[in-house]
Amino acid sequence: MKTETTDSPRNQPRALVASLAMVLGLGAGAMWPLHASASLALAQKYSCVACHQPATKVVGPSWKDIGAKYGDGKGTAAQLAASIKAGSSGKWGPMPMPPQAQVPDADLQALAQWLLDGAK
Numbered sequence: 001m002k003t004e005t006t007d008s009p010r011n012q013p014r015a016l017v018a019s020l021a022m023v024l025g026l027g028a029g030a031m032w033p034l035h036a037s038a039s040l041a042l043a044q045k046y047s048c049v050a051c052h053q054p055a056t057k058v059v060g061p062s063w064k065d066i067g068a069k070y071g072d073g074k075g076t077a078a079q080l081a082a083s084i085k086a087g088s089s090g091k092w093g094p095m096p097m098p099p100q101a102q103v104p105d106a107d108l109q110a111l112a113q114w115l116l117d118g119a120k
């Protein structure tokens with residue numbers, strides 16, 4: 001009996017915090033449409049995900065590795081966007097990335113910034 005009465009008031013606020021965090025997360029996504037899920041959607045739309053995964057190297061380096069290499073001011077979104085557009089070779093391994101010229105500049109910029117921010 002005692003455990004039940006002490007347990008439920010402890011669990012309820014936690015569930016509430018979790019759902020609040022979700023609501024806030026969704027709200028933030030809507031406020032900055034170029035970030036978060038919007039950019040993951042772009043990566044899916046342009047088939048970047050065929051060669052890139054969040055945390056594992058597949059054909060190309062993971063989003064995480066790209067963020068680690070260029071984030072924190074080590075690279076700019078403009079540089080990265082140019083590299084995606086023109087294609088890249090010899091920086092990560094023997095496999096080159098073909099030019100992604102089909103992606104509009106605004107979307108390239110959004111993808112590059114998303115990667116610099118750690119692909120969150």
Ligand code: HEC
Nearest residue numbers: 046048051059060083088089090091092093095096097100
């Ligand atoms: C056909 C497979 C393939 C596709 C599709 C692909 N990539 Fe790549 N990507 C690679 C490979 C391989 C590398 C490593 C190239 C190298 O070593 O320089 C790479 C490297 C990168 C880099 C690092 C470039 C640098 O200058 O270091 C970024 C950023 C990147 N890709 C983003 C993207 C985005 C965004 C898309 C979708 C628009 C995309 N890639 C689509 C295979 C791919």
